[in-house]
Amino acid sequence: MTQTQPLQVYIDFLCPFAWRGVELALILRETRGLNVQLRHYSLVQGNHPENPDRKQPTWWLTDQTADSGSDMQRGSLAAFLAAHAAARQGEQERFTFTVELFRLRHQDGRALHDPTTLHAAAERAGLDAARFAQDLQDDAGLRAALTEDLRAAAALGVFGTPTFVLDGANAAYFRFARLPESPEAAHALWELYVQTLLNDARIETIKRPR
Amino acid sequence: MTQTQPLQVYIDFLCPFAWRGVELALILRETRGLNVQLRHYSLVQGNHPENPDRKQPTWWLTDQTADSGSDMQRGSLAAFLAAHAAARQGEQERFTFTVELFRLRHQDGRALHDPTTLHAAAERAGLDAARFAQDLQDDAGLRAALTEDLRAAAALGVFGTPTFVLDGANAAYFRFARLPESPEAAHALWELYVQTLLNDARIETIKRPR
Numbered sequence: 123m124t125q126t127q128p129l130q131v132y133i134d135f136l137c138p139f140a141w142r143g144v145e146l147a148l149i150l151r152e153t154r155g156l157n158v159q160l161r162h163y164s165l166v167q168g169n170h171p172e173n174p175d176r177k178q179p180t181w182w183l184t185d186q187t188a189d190s191g192s193d194m195q196r197g198s199l200a201a202f203l204a205a206h207a208a209a210r211q212g213e214q215e216r217f218t219f220t221v222e223l224f225r226l227r228h229q230d231g232r233a234l235h236d237p238t239t240l241h242a243a244a245e246r247a248g249l250d251a252a253r254f255a256q257d258l259q260d261d262a263g264l265r266a267a268l269t270e271d272l273r274a275a276a277a278l279g280v281f282g283t284p285t286f287v288l289d290g291a292n293a294a295y296f297r298f299a300r301l302p303e304s305p306e307a308a309h310a311l312w313e314l315y316v317q318t319l320l321n322d323a324r325i326e327t328i329k330r331p332r
Numbered sequence: 333m334t335q336t337q338p339l340q341v342y343i344d345f346l347c348p349f350a351w352r353g354v355e356l357a358l359i360l361r362e363t364r365g366l367n368v369q370l371r372h373y374s375l376v377q378g379n380h381p382e383n384p385d386r387k388q389p390t391w392w393l394t395d396q397t398a399d400s401g402s403d404m405q406r407g408s409l410a411a412f413l414a415a416h417a418a419a420r421q422g423e424q425e426r427f428t429f430t431v432e433l434f435r436l437r438h439q440d441g442r443a444l445h446d447p448t449t450l451h452a453a454a455e456r457a458g459l460d461a462a463r464f465a466q467d468l469q470d471d472a473g474l475r476a477a478l479t480e481d482l483r484a485a486a487a488l489g490v491f492g493t494p495t496f497v498l499d500g501a502n503a504a505y506f507r508f509a510r511l512p513e514s515p516e517a518a519h520a521l522w523e524l525y526v527q528t529l530l531n532d533a534r535i536e537t538i539k540r541p542r
């Protein structure tokens with residue numbers, strides 16, 4: 123397909139399926155030159171009992187203090203803000219930081235609510251550590267950037283991660299259990315997703331029973 | 333793909349997506365000779381507040397009297413039992429009856445809880461009307477056949493219709509909004525579904541936000 127808009131990928135660092143989605147996006151970016159834009163959707167916010175309608179949240183993750191809530195809530199907020207701090211060093215840096223943080227969490231079992239995990243991701247991604255630490259201090263600015271993501275996700279009706287947005291009209295939650303073992307397998311997987319979204323029958327859901 | 337088992341399709345006559353699924357199955361049967369086995373899943377039972385776990389229902393549609401519950405509940409039960417009555421005239425007759433009843437409901441807007449709708453489907457499908465009326469009298473036998481379907485659906489974890497079961501290991505809810513406009517379009521749609529279920533990444537869900 124011809125892409126006029128970047129491929130948007132909504133992620134939450136808590137989610138192992140989002141990790142696999144980001145690994146897929148990494149391959150598409152590196153081998154096909156796809157323009158990938160990472161965006162954040164918060165599972166804690168979306169599933170919060172005070173938000174029965176995901177499109178009209180009243181409880182926002184960005185309104186919570188850094189030390190309130192569960193480990194998941196704190197870890198998720200800290201990871202999102204850290205990704206926005208990484209983004210200040212560039213889009214490539216943001217992408218690499220995101221991949222490394224997902225791997226630390228989902229391959230190595232590191233905790234997101236532990237600040238050393240965030241700094242380890244920055245180091246692995248080759249960020250300027252001093253600048254990263256400094257950018258992390260701009261809490262209000264990072265929260266404003268995160269709020270923009272969460273608003274865009276709510277407007278689109280995102281309900282899970284990863285959600286891949288081909289264009290305004292075609293977006294879906296895309297959950298797969300195994301990482302593709304080769305670039306060719308990744309391309310075939312991606313083509314299936316794209317063809318499913320673009321088919322004339324307007325496929326709305328394919329979902330296995332559990 | 334080589335099919336050793338029949339393609340099972342779980343349906344509920346209440347559901348417009350199940351109607352589209354059955355139209356797709358009809359094309360696959362007629363143009364590709366696919367062996368299609370129709371089975372019943374009850375949305376009223378699956379979504380009943382007394383059944384928080386769909387795999388372990390305690391409230392069964394087959395335990396309800398013909399005149400109890402909502403129009404949906406009564407219509408759904410009557411349609412299921414009528415389909416099992418039609419099946420006594422043969423597998424082809426059952427299939428044709430099912431297609432005609434779905435069309436009466438979802439194209440013509442006829443009510444399932446109105447017995448004339450069931451008899452109209454039998455007529456359109458070319459059933460023996462006297463035998464159909466007689467077979468409908470065997471309430472206990474028809475309910476026993478329906479219970480078998482509902483048990484199989486619960487064991488598989490079916491949660492919506494249509495659910496297409498390729499084989500024991502590969503099944504999914506498959507919801508699309510538009511009927512394919514040609515056999516070629518139907519084949520392409522079906523190939524997408526099959527490839528999605530058989531992909532090595534084990535795709536679990538593709539679902540558009542609403």
